[in-house]
Amino acid sequence: MSERVPVSMIVNGEEVERFVEPRTTLGDFLRTDLELTGTHLGCEMGVCGACLVLVNGKAVHSCLMLAVAAEGESIQTVEGLSESKEIADIQRAFHNRNALQCGFCTPGVLVTAHEILKQEGPLSREEIRDGLSGNYCRCTGYEAIVDAIEAVLQERAAKGDSAELAA
Amino acid sequence: MSAALHNADRPNSYIGRSVTRPNALRLLAGKGRYVTDIKLPRMLHAAFLRSPYAHANITSIDISEAKALKGVHLVATGEDLAKLCKPWVGTLDHFRGMKSAPQLPLAVGKVVWAGQAIVAVVAETRAIAEDALNLIQVEFEELEPVADIDLAREPDATRIYPELGDNVAFKLTVESGDVAAAFAKADGEIEATIISGRHTAVTMEPRAIVADYNAPEEALTVYHATQTPYQFQDLFSRLYGIRESRVRVIAPDIGGSFGMKLHVYHEDMSVVGLSMLCGRPVKYVADRLESFVSDIHARDHRVKASIAFDKEGTILGMKVDDVTAIGPFSTAPRTSVVEGNQVVRLIGAPYRFRDYRADLSVVFQNKVQTSQYRAVGHPVACLVTESMMDRVAQQLGMDPFEIRRRNIVTQDMYPYTSPAGYKFERLSHEACLEKLHKLMDYDRLRAEQKTLREKGIHRGIGIGMFVEITNPSPAFYGVGGARISSQDGAVLKVTPAGEVQCLISVGEHGQGTETIIGQIVAEHLGVERELVRVITGDTDVTPQGGANWACRGAGIGGETALQASKKLKANILSVAAAILQSKPELLDLRNGNIVDAAEGTERLPLSEVARISYYRSDTLPPGTSPQLTAAHHYSPQGYPFAFTNGVQACHVEVDVETGFTKILNVWVVEDCGRIINPMLVEEQVRGGVVQGLGAAFFEECRYSETGQLENGSLADYLVPMACEMPDIKIDHVETPTEDTELGAKGCGEAGTAAASAAALNAVNDAIAPFGASVSQVPMTPQRLLTALGHGSSSSQKR
Numbered sequence: 020m021s022e023r024v025p026v027s028m029i030v031n032g033e034e035v036e037r038f039v040e041p042r043t044t045l046g047d048f049l050r051t052d053l054e055l056t057g058t059h060l061g062c063e064m065g066v067c068g069a070c071l072v073l074v075n076g077k078a079v080h081s082c083l084m085l086a087v088a089a090e091g092e093s094i095q096t097v098e099g100l101s102e103s104k105e106i107a108d109i110q111r112a113f114h115n116r117n118a119l120q121c122g123f124c125t126p127g128v129l130v131t132a133h134e135i136l137k138q139e140g141p142l143s144r145e146e147i148r149d150g151l152s153g154n155y156c157r158c159t160g161y162e163a164i165v166d167a168i169e170a171v172l173q174e175r176a177a178k179g180d181s182a183e184l185a186a
Numbered sequence: 187m188s189a190a191l192h193n194a195d196r197p198n199s200y201i202g203r204s205v206t207r208p209n210a211l212r213l214l215a216g217k218g219r220y221v222t223d224i225k226l227p228r229m230l231h232a233a234f235l236r237s238p239y240a241h242a243n244i245t246s247i248d249i250s251e252a253k254a255l256k257g258v259h260l261v262a263t264g265e266d267l268a269k270l271c272k273p274w275v276g277t278l279d280h281f282r283g284m285k286s287a288p289q290l291p292l293a294v295g296k297v298v299w300a301g302q303a304i305v306a307v308v309a310e311t312r313a314i315a316e317d318a319l320n321l322i323q324v325e326f327e328e329l330e331p332v333a334d335i336d337l338a339r340e341p342d343a344t345r346i347y348p349e350l351g352d353n354v355a356f357k358l359t360v361e362s363g364d365v366a367a368a369f370a371k372a373d374g375e376i377e378a379t380i381i382s383g384r385h386t387a388v389t390m391e392p393r394a395i396v397a398d399y400n401a402p403e404e405a406l407t408v409y410h411a412t413q414t415p416y417q418f419q420d421l422f423s424r425l426y427g428i429r430e431s432r433v434r435v436i437a438p439d440i441g442g443s444f445g446m447k448l449h450v451y452h453e454d455m456s457v458v459g460l461s462m463l464c465g466r467p468v469k470y471v472a473d474r475l476e477s478f479v480s481d482i483h484a485r486d487h488r489v490k491a492s493i494a495f496d497k498e499g500t501i502l503g504m505k506v507d508d509v510t511a512i513g514p515f516s517t518a519p520r521t522s523v524v525e526g527n528q529v530v531r532l533i534g535a536p537y538r539f540r541d542y543r544a545d546l547s548v549v550f551q552n553k554v555q556t557s558q559y560r561a562v563g564h565p566v567a568c569l570v571t572e573s574m575m576d577r578v579a580q581q582l583g584m585d586p587f588e589i590r591r592r593n594i595v596t597q598d599m600y601p602y603t604s605p606a607g608y609k610f611e612r613l614s615h616e617a618c619l620e621k622l623h624k625l626m627d628y629d630r631l632r633a634e635q636k637t638l639r640e641k642g643i644h645r646g647i648g649i650g651m652f653v654e655i656t657n658p659s660p661a662f663y664g665v666g667g668a669r670i671s672s673q674d675g676a677v678l679k680v681t682p683a684g685e686v687q688c689l690i691s692v693g694e695h696g697q698g699t700e701t702i703i704g705q706i707v708a709e710h711l712g713v714e715r716e717l718v719r720v721i722t723g724d725t726d727v728t729p730q731g732g733a734n735w736a737c738r739g740a741g742i743g744g745e746t747a748l749q750a751s752k753k754l755k756a757n758i759l760s761v762a763a764a765i766l767q768s769k770p771e772l773l774d775l776r777n778g779n780i781v782d783a784a785e786g787t788e789r790l791p792l793s794e795v796a797r798i799s800y801y802r803s804d805t806l807p808p809g810t811s812p813q814l815t816a817a818h819h820y821s822p823q824g825y826p827f828a829f830t831n832g833v834q835a836c837h838v839e840v841d842v843e844t845g846f847t848k849i850l851n852v853w854v855v856e857d858c859g860r861i862i863n864p865m866l867v868e869e870q871v872r873g874g875v876v877q878g879l880g881a882a883f884f885e886e887c888r889y890s891e892t893g894q895l896e897n898g899s900l901a902d903y904l905v906p907m908a909c910e911m912p913d914i915k916i917d918h919v920e921t922p923t924e925d926t927e928l929g930a931k932g933c934g935e936a937g938t939a940a941a942s943a944a945a946l947n948a949v950n951d952a953i954a955p956f957g958a959s960v961s962q963v964p965m966t967p968q969r970l971l972t973a974l975g976h977g978s979s980s981s982q983k984r
Contacts (some may be wrong), residue, residue: 035469037197039599040313042313043313050223051906055216055224055357056216056219056220056222057215057216057217057218058216059220059222059390059441060222061390061391061392061474061900062474062900062901063473063474064474064899064900064901065473065673066900066901067390067900070389074983097214097215097216098215098216098217101214101215101216110211110215111982113214114206114207114210114211114214115206117206117210117698117865117866117869119210119213119214119696119906120442120695120696120697120698120869120873121213121389121390121391121439121440121441121442121443121696122210122213122214122218122439122441122696123218123220123389123390123391123441123442125213125214126216127935129440130212135202144913146908147908148908149595149908149909150913151907151908151909152907152908152909152910153902154908155390155905155907156390156878156908157387157388157389157390157442157444157873157905158390158442158696158873159869159873159876160869160872160873160874160875160876160906160911160914160937161871161876161911162911162913162914163869163872164908165908165913180977
């Protein structure tokens with residue numbers, strides 16, 4: 020065990036300050052110190068994607084990043100993304116298509132889906148599958164997840180088209 | 187005369203509709219509550235020191251330094267926990283002659299697999315507990331590991347447990363008809379050895395448990411990531427001597443189970459004792475590396491098979507010899523022999539030949555314990571049967587569909603008893619086969635295959651039929667003395683606002699149990715689905731039942747909910763009749779309103795019946811006794827199992843230069859009886875298929891000769907990723923069981939059952955022009971290259 024050190028960061032828009040052991044991962048910090056248990060740990064070696072969170076808007080494996088390395092950064096977890104409604108359409112599509120079963124991988128999958136959907140232009144199913152390949156899901160077989168992301172893509176494109184028409 | 191209303195036209199007709207899952211909203215918002223997330227006041231954390239050796243005597247353990255570490259509350263050895271916990275044995279009486287050594291929470295005297303827990307540390311945090319593990323000194327005397335199924339059966343082999351005599355846990359012979367005569371009269375005979383790798387479930391949430399022993403009350407509460415809370419209530423109670431009524435097991439959100447989360451694990455049993463010793467809640471979550479060396483493994487079968495046939499392609503008989511590698515003992519409480527038993531009983535199940543002989547040997551190994559994982563035995567039985575069918579077809583130059591058409595059990599033959607003794611009420615092989623043929627556009631695919639072959643592109647098409655065991659009666663475990671229930675219970679209650687709560691013993695792990703139970707209750711009671719709240723997974727709250735295994739949630743749990751709904755409805759109508767001065771048989775409940783049964787005229791809302799019953803019973807006619815809570819238990823009667831069936835097809839492209847296979851398409855036609863929610867059935871099938879494709883191409887627990895697991899991490903043990911998996915087209919045939927009013931059978935294992943068999947046949951079809959074939963899964967690139975003559979033959983086995 021080593022001395023605790025101060026760390027501060029913005030988590031889901033709120034400034035947090037804590038003392039942590041330097042060896043504490045960001046994932047453990049979020050789950051244990053901040054009780055943000057929506058972020059899950061599936062392998063703790065950066066393979067399964069269950070622990071993905073956004074650090075300054077980019078998806079990062081919270082199991083591979085130390086909490087102290089997130090000093091001063093802005094972190095968004097599934098809880099924050101839900102409350103801000105940023106991913107509301109993705110969550111709705113996942114619900115409608117049943118793109119989750121046990122739900123353990125889902126917070127990480129949502130973070131990836133959010134990133135995939137930020138890309139410009141249309142995406143093929145192969146490209147969506149490729150984008151999802153850092154997220155292991157043992158329940159769904161992935162097809163429903165691909166369907167849900169595709170549905171959001173189409174919905175957003177349709178909205179974009181109608182916004183352009185209105186303009 | 188008006189025609190009977192079609193089901194979908196009636197009010198509250200939810201059965202058969204693809205409705206969404208209410209509980210999924212919580213999981214999507216990051217508000218799931220898994221055992222991994224649970225934090226209790228004053229909770230401590232456990233970590234385990236594990237054996238580096240597969241087989242060794244423990245000569246000394248020094249825990250003094252670990253005990254002295256700041257933040258450490260307890261360091262316990264095997265002897266410490268053996269004082270509290272009785273040993274358990276993983277045998278059942280109906281597997282005659284089976285044997286297994288008694289087990290304790292932590293190793294005492296010797297270790298029998300690499301990864302076995304030896305010492306437990308309980309500390310303020312998991313990190314401190316792990317720090318303390320590094321301070322423990324254990325000395326070992328290495329023993330010869332038993333890590334090969336043939337060497338293990340040699341007369342001079344090292345015995346894992348010398349007191350058992352040898353390393354064979356169980357032997358079984360199944361014999362029917364005259365197999366020697368069948369082979370004697372055959373026009374042809376083919377022999378092959380089919381090997382299935384050793385797999386593990388890899389649930390995304392690892393095993394997790396929080397035990398909270400309350401000494402003043404002598405009561406135990408366990409938050410347990412389990413499929414079977416009642417089974418563990420019984421086990422914790424009996425093994426730790428705590429009154430059953432004071433043991434509460436709560437299974438909250440579960441992050442995947444697949445059969446893996448219903449076995450007795452040494453760490454789980456330890457944590458209960460650790461909480462008793464500390465007097466505080468103790469939590470343990472397996473990390474992924476621990477999961478690989480402590481979650482049950484499965485499969486690992488080598489089957490030598492022979493098939494006899496005539497020149498018309500009629501199968502005359504089969505002989506099989508299955509040797510399967512389990513762990514150092516048989517897993518409790520379901521044993522490690524069920525898989526082998528199901529392999530030898532399911533081989534040939536879709537087909538009508540009568541002459542059959544199977545020999546099974548279940549062999550102890552110094553490896554992780556094995557037991558039931560999704561589709562227990564089915565994938566191995568399908569690999570054997572379906573690959574042998576294709577070999578016969580190939581030799582006769584017959585189409586794979588045609589040979590199956592000629593041999594399947596047909597509609598005129600039901601009820602039908604298989605040579606291995608399984609009784610089939612009614613299956614639908616012909617309908618499924620024809621539907622699949624159309625769904626996959628078979629003739630076009632074959633034409634395309636031919637054209638592409640000329641261009642050097644090697645595609646293959648494979649078919650796999652399956653028969654699946656669902657809705658088990660006590661014949662599965664109960665008759666063998668297992669305290670595992672095959673019945674389920676439901677308690678339905680009307681709240682004062684006229685809403686409904688359903689407490690039921692089948693659980694929710696993402697498959698949608700709560701949703702389908704809600705659909706059944708809403709429909710059979712006559713209320714909107716939104717008014718029904720389904721509550722599962724708490725032995726203090728939900729009635730006693732079997733919970734989730736062997737695809738029993740929809741068939742048995744669903745029928746329980748249906749009958750409970752009818753009972754409650756009768757009670758509601760009885761009170762309503764008293765209030766309305768009518769007769770119950772003249773009334774009905776629709777959309778949450780009491781109506782005239784004949785006209786449908788609304789008479790009284792259910793909420794009013796509830797309000798009067800609960801708050802103004804003084805206004806009811808004398809003698810009226812409202813019973814707005816109804817309980818019902820249901821156990822399968824009639825057939826011992828409700829068998830289901832179906833057929834899958836797999837379409838692949840093999841790169842014959844690299845050995846890589848691209849899975850292009852999968853099609854499934856399945857028959858799980860009455861479908862309650864098509865979307866959820868299809869998602870069960872898809873998820874199951876992908877686990878079967880994992881087994882076919884990627885997944886394998888690889889052991890060294892010294893019994894070391896060589897690929898025990900999620901980076902090394904390959905599970906299917908999104909980019910490797912195809913879209914899966916599904917269609918259905920519905921043959922409801924007549925044993926229940928609901929008519930539902932299970933569907934959770936159908937996808938896994940035949941996926942690897944169809945894949946194996948597809949790959950063999952693709953490489954057939956090279957005169958090559960494989961008979962081992964996973965079909966790794968290396969194995970394919972070897973089969974194609976590019977590699978050394980010695981690497982075939984790896």
